[in-house]
Amino acid sequence: MTTTLRIAVLVSTARHPVSGQPVRSSSDAAAFELGCGLAPAGRLTVLSAGMTGKENLEEYLGLGVEAIEVLTVAATADVLPALLARLKGFDLVLCGMRSDGQSASGMLPYLLAEGLGVPLVGDVLEAKADHRTLTVRQFLPKGMRRRLEVSLPAVLAVHPRAPQTRQYAYARARAGRVTYVAGAIGGGPAAPAWQFELATRRPRPLKAKVVQSGHSRMMGAIGGDAGARGGQVVKQGSAEQKAQVLLDYLREHRLIDF
Amino acid sequence: MFANILTISFWASMALMLLGLAQRARLWSNGRAQPVALAKLFAIPKRYFVDLHHVVAREPFIARTHVAVAGGAILAMLVIGINYGLALYSPVLDRVLLGASCLMLAGAAMVAWRRLAPPARLSRGPWMRLPFTLAAFALGAALAAWYAPQGAQAPALLAIVLLALGAAELALGIGMGGPMKHAVAGLLNLAFHPRQQRFEGKRSTDLRPLNLEGGDFGVAKPADFAWNRLLQFDACVQCGKCEAACPALAAGQPLNPKKLIQDMVVGLSGKTDAGYAGTPYPGKPVGKHGGAPQQPIFPGLLDADTVWSCTTCRACVQECPMLIEHVDAVVDMRRSLTLVDGAVPGKGAQALDNLRHTQTVGGFPRAVRYHWAVDLDVPVLGPGDRTDYLLIAGEGAFDMRYQRALRALVKVLKHAKVDFAVLGEAEIDSGDLARRLGDEAGFQQLARANIATLGKLHFKHIVTPDPHVFHCMKNEYPALGGRYDVVHHSGLIAKLFREGRMRLKGEALEAPLTYHDPCYLGRYNGELDAPRDVLAALGIAVREMERSRERGRCCGGGGGAPFTDIPGTTRIPDIRIVDARTIGAEVVAVACPNCTAMLEGVVGPRPEVMELAELVAQRLGD
Ligand code: SF4
Ligand code: SF4
Numbered sequence: 001m002t003t004t005l006r007i008a009v010l011v012s013t014a015r016h017p018v019s020g021q022p023v024r025s026s027s028d029a030a031a032f033e034l035g036c037g038l039a040p041a042g043r044l045t046v047l048s049a050g051m052t053g054k055e056n057l058e059e060y061l062g063l064g065v066e067a068i069e070v071l072t073v074a075a076t077a078d079v080l081p082a083l084l085a086r087l088k089g090f091d092l093v094l095c096g097m098r099s100d101g102q103s104a105s106g107m108l109p110y111l112l113a114e115g116l117g118v119p120l121v122g123d124v125l126e127a128k129a130d131h132r133t134l135t136v137r138q139f140l141p142k143g144m145r146r147r148l149e150v151s152l153p154a155v156l157a158v159h160p161r162a163p164q165t166r167q168y169a170y171a172r173a174r175a176g177r178v179t180y181v182a183g184a185i186g187g188g189p190a191a192p193a194w195q196f197e198l199a200t201r202r203p204r205p206l207k208a209k210v211v212q213s214g215h216s217r218m219m220g221a222i223g224g225d226a227g228a229r230g231g232q233v234v235k236q237g238s239a240e241q242k243a244q245v246l247l248d249y250l251r252e253h254r255l256i257d258f
Numbered sequence: 259m260f261a262n263i264l265t266i267s268f269w270a271s272m273a274l275m276l277l278g279l280a281q282r283a284r285l286w287s288n289g290r291a292q293p294v295a296l297a298k299l300f301a302i303p304k305r306y307f308v309d310l311h312h313v314v315a316r317e318p319f320i321a322r323t324h325v326a327v328a329g330g331a332i333l334a335m336l337v338i339g340i341n342y343g344l345a346l347y348s349p350v351l352d353r354v355l356l357g358a359s360c361l362m363l364a365g366a367a368m369v370a371w372r373r374l375a376p377p378a379r380l381s382r383g384p385w386m387r388l389p390f391t392l393a394a395f396a397l398g399a400a401l402a403a404w405y406a407p408q409g410a411q412a413p414a415l416l417a418i419v420l421l422a423l424g425a426a427e428l429a430l431g432i433g434m435g436g437p438m439k440h441a442v443a444g445l446l447n448l449a450f451h452p453r454q455q456r457f458e459g460k461r462s463t464d465l466r467p468l469n470l471e472g473g474d475f476g477v478a479k480p481a482d483f484a485w486n487r488l489l490q491f492d493a494c495v496q497c498g499k500c501e502a503a504c505p506a507l508a509a510g511q512p513l514n515p516k517k518l519i520q521d522m523v524v525g526l527s528g529k530t531d532a533g534y535a536g537t538p539y540p541g542k543p544v545g546k547h548g549g550a551p552q553q554p555i556f557p558g559l560l561d562a563d564t565v566w567s568c569t570t571c572r573a574c575v576q577e578c579p580m581l582i583e584h585v586d587a588v589v590d591m592r593r594s595l596t597l598v599d600g601a602v603p604g605k606g607a608q609a610l611d612n613l614r615h616t617q618t619v620g621g622f623p624r625a626v627r628y629h630w631a632v633d634l635d636v637p638v639l640g641p642g643d644r645t646d647y648l649l650i651a652g653e654g655a656f657d658m659r660y661q662r663a664l665r666a667l668v669k670v671l672k673h674a675k676v677d678f679a680v681l682g683e684a685e686i687d688s689g690d691l692a693r694r695l696g697d698e699a700g701f702q703q704l705a706r707a708n709i710a711t712l713g714k715l716h717f718k719h720i721v722t723p724d725p726h727v728f729h730c731m732k733n734e735y736p737a738l739g740g741r742y743d744v745v746h747h748s749g750l751i752a753k754l755f756r757e758g759r760m761r762l763k764g765e766a767l768e769a770p771l772t773y774h775d776p777c778y779l780g781r782y783n784g785e786l787d788a789p790r791d792v793l794a795a796l797g798i799a800v801r802e803m804e805r806s807r808e809r810g811r812c813c814g815g816g817g818g819a820p821f822t823d824i825p826g827t828t829r830i831p832d833i834r835i836v837d838a839r840t841i842g843a844e845v846v847a848v849a850c851p852n853c854t855a856m857l858e859g860v861v862g863p864r865p866e867v868m869e870l871a872e873l874v875a876q877r878l879g880d
Contacts, residue, residue: 018623019616062600167607168614169600170699171475 005129005152008045008090009035010083010108011068013056014100022052024059027096030162032065035094038129042066047086049079054178061176062168068176071183080108082183084115091132093155097122109157121150123159260414261406264342267418271425272343278433279442282492285526288551289485298449301457305448309457313579320497323368327392328441330362331428334399352403359399366393379498381516383535385437388427395424435492435527443492444580450486451581463572463782464733465589468698476593476696480525480559481551487587491522493580496536500574500584505812505834506567506819510827512539513567515574515584518560522587525549525559539564540826555591565591566603567824570694570817571777576808592696602695606821610697617686617704619653624683627651630661631680634668638682641714647671647678647750648717650731652724653687654851659858663851666875667723667747673878674759676750678721684711690730695818702738705730709740723747723871725778725785725850726816732783746779748849748870752788755795763879766797772843772865773800774834774857775810776850784808789849789870796877800847803837811837815852831856835864847873 009032014025035044041064048057049071057068071082087093093116098106113120123139138146139159150156234242250256314321334355341351370389376382398420405414431438455462468474477483483491500515501507507514514537524531530548538544542561549559556562568588575584595601602610612621628636628651639645649671654660671678689704708731712720720742722728732744754760773793779785786807793800805811814820814830835857838846848854849870857867 016615018621021615023615064600167600167602168611169596169598170470170697171598172600 005039005091006045006089007035007039007043007092007094008047008087009065010093010095011046011048011057011060011065012050012096012099013048013052022056022059024063025096025100026164027098027100027158027160027162029060029063029096029166030160030164031094031096031156031158032060032063033164033166034124034127034156034158034162036064036166038092038127045069045090047071047083049073049082049183051075057178058173058176059168061178062170062173063166064169064172065176068178070178070180072180073183073185077185079183080111080115081186083108083112085184086181087112087116091152092134093118093153095155095157097157097159109155113155116153116155118153118155119150120155120157121148122157124156125159125162127156260402261342261345261347263414263418264338264402264406264421265345267422267425268338268343271429272339274429275432278429278431278439281433282435282439282443285551286485286488286492288481288526289483289488290481292452292484292486294450294486298454302445302448305457306445310448310579310581313577313581319368320372323365323372326361326365327369328365330358330360330365330396331392333358334362334396338399338402347406352406355403356400359396359403362396363393363400366396377498378537379502379516381496381498381534381536383533385496385535388437391424391427394420395427398422398424435523435529437495440493440495440580443489444495447486447490447493447580447582450489452484452486452490452586453583456581461782461784463729464737465586465693467702467734467737468593470699470702475597476595476698477555477587477590478594478598479552479554480522480549482594483522483526483587483590487583488522488526490580490582491519491526491587494519494523494582495580496520497579498536499577499579500582501537503573503577503809505569505571505573505814505830506824506826507537507540508828508833509814509830510540511563511567511824512542512561512826513564514539515568518564518584518587519582521547521549521559525553525555526551556595560591562595562601563603563824565595566606566822567819567826568817569777569812569814569819569830571812572781573777573809573812576781589694589696592694593698594696596696597699602697602822604821604823606695606818609818609821610692610695610700613687613689613692613697613700613704617707618656619687619691620656622656624686627655627685628680628682630655630664631668634665636668637679639679639715639717642716643679644716645677645679646718647676647721647745648712648715648719649678649680650685650688650720650722650724650727651680652722652727652851653691654724654855657851657855659854660851660869663723663854663869663871666869667871669875669878670751670754670760670871673761674754676754679717681711681715686711688727688730690726691818691821693730693734694816695821705735705738705740709735709738712740712742718743720744721747721750723849723851723869725776725783726852729778729782746783746785746788746849748779748789748792749785751870751874752791752795755792760795760874761879762796762877764877766877767845767873769844769866770801770842771798771845771847772803772838772841773806773847774803774813774838774853775807776848776853777810777812777816779849780810781808789847792870792874793847796873798847798873801841801843803841803843805837813848813850813853813856815850815856820852820856829860831860835860838865 011028012025013022016023046065046068048068050073071086073079073082095109098104109120121136124136125139126137128135132152134150136148136150138148140146234245337351337355341348366389373386373389398417401417428438432442453462496516498516504515516536517539520534521531528550532545534544547559565588570585572585609619612619639648651664686707687704689701692700728744728746731742773789790800811834812830813834843865846865846867847870854867854869
């Protein structure tokens, strides 16, 4: 029933954070796995855009991708026109939320959906198809999830935490095929003049505007709304009285309402 | 008249037996072709009486029983064959026959005695009738020998019935897969054993490399085994010695090496395991699995967790009187699961990904491997440099606990003024884990990369504290062209003591100490004495655990078992610590990074775990 859908999965090469070797992007791999749940692996059209060699895509072949079609686009050019031209007529486009290796701007799914004129669902975890309607489970922060229905055609951007049970298998990687097709070019100028620099291991923390000791910042933070009154240290009184002070504070700040 | 009947029945049973053998051989021939010289048939007697002797002699009662039964039976059949088969009817030979059958009868009585209350590891089922059919044959032969010269008719009938009963066990047993098929398959296995080196006094513990380019991805169906491996499975006598030695079974994991071999027999003959009459896989009912030579092994014949439970410790292989190679079968099946299906359980897949991406098991940057040595001034071997000993730290170098042992080792080497160096950032994983987890492609890549690196350097020996690295580089790299003189650090330290290059201070350790033999050091490489020599040189008397030396019990850390982590009812290291506590040891000395990690992971009161190098470093004088 669902195997009649025309599904495209977009994959891209990522770099391993430790060794820099070409690896699969976690969310793209999740997108492929999600696609396998909707149609047999052999019926999915798996696409990659850019100038990547087979050795860079082996990780996907090892997961069970039978063939990858690479739309060759010059390294500096925009992959969007090539993808838009190739994706005409597909019922469903699956991709990761953002690439791990290239500009990683996370814009591609949105630009694709816009260019194709179809709806986009981001942060997808699961999808089930019923004729031409998809029931989608979406990732929300703090463990929350949301169920959505979307009618096809559509673009789904898959969250890296979507279930991934497929493993790399050497025999599959060897048997998989990669074909190269010249991708359409066009659109505006290529990627802006990017400046490349090495990623630092940890994000740089923002510097505090005023340099204060931890204690004085704490006192400031627990001061009244006006910031005039400092903190209050409750030492005297019975347990009830101390609790009352806390309760008053919480009420005053509308942190509880009883 | 009676003698004529004997002649006829002799030839009839011979024909039956050959038919059965042909039938069985047809099953074996389903396996992959494997060139084995027919001339090896002549090697059987020597291999049977010499090479097998020490394995069988571990159980003197059974050894004697077997001598009586098999010796008596073979002699009796030989005499019957000559005397009646060739229609000589010589009374002298009849007397020989009488002697042979009495011997066999005594043996059968011993078998019966043993089967009165058999140990749990023995299979029952058809094996329980064996004392009777054996006795029947012996009795029949005795009666025949006694009465044939006299031509008496009445007892002769009885003799014939008994003989037929006994002969049927052998003649039909082969073709129909009865217990007696072990007699023929076992002898043929001695001739066509897949590891011929075992008869040349070598250990032969390396795994066979796969021809990946040729599309050899291990064993997915019984017919993917080489024919002589199928033949080997048929040799199993279900004695359960492997079962009694297996740590995975003891820990309640779903593996029993005996059942595994029996399941392979089921697979090669296209049956189900309903006829199995021994200990099952813990937690798995018998009778639900079956297979055929051309059917996939998983999930019909075996569940995957069975082959993932094995720690590849070779305890079963060490015990097996039929020289069956369980570990080879296990790894061959894992190879197909990993290379073709991508189905490694637990954290195994992640470890393999890490190895592929970073060439370390834990996914660490290579640059941090020698951080533990930052203040020790350890030279890094560069191209153009020369050194005597190249120290390979192994994956243990990333582990904080093991770094202590490595530092101790460096201290010892410096103390003895050994000329050594490390690989530094150039060191990558040896590939041992990948190979045991069935990722032969990953192993070959790592091994080739290592061999390429080492080929550019000048060193005389390799020394490593990790027995897995030791085994891998010493025994498995040669097949890929890397030949090195690899020593384990225990061997090197023992040598330093022998050469008088160690100066000790202080008192010997008082606390009762036992030594745990790492499987990959002891059973795989026979290095049993060097660690003990080191302890003796330190003035420590080792209290041996019941399972020690070549029969040592695995710590649970080999074969990727800590990664695949198949649940059981208890844990293998816990069992090992119980072993140590039983003899009152307060310190367990080990000589392996993985053993330290496994044994120190045991919770509750337990002996202290000390690495050999640490014990030595404690006592270094100036
Ligand atoms: S495999 Fe070997 S040790 Fe195990 S039951 Fe069979 S013959 Fe005995
Ligand atoms: S190698 Fe060890 S764990 Fe594996 S089956 Fe044999 S005894 Fe059991």
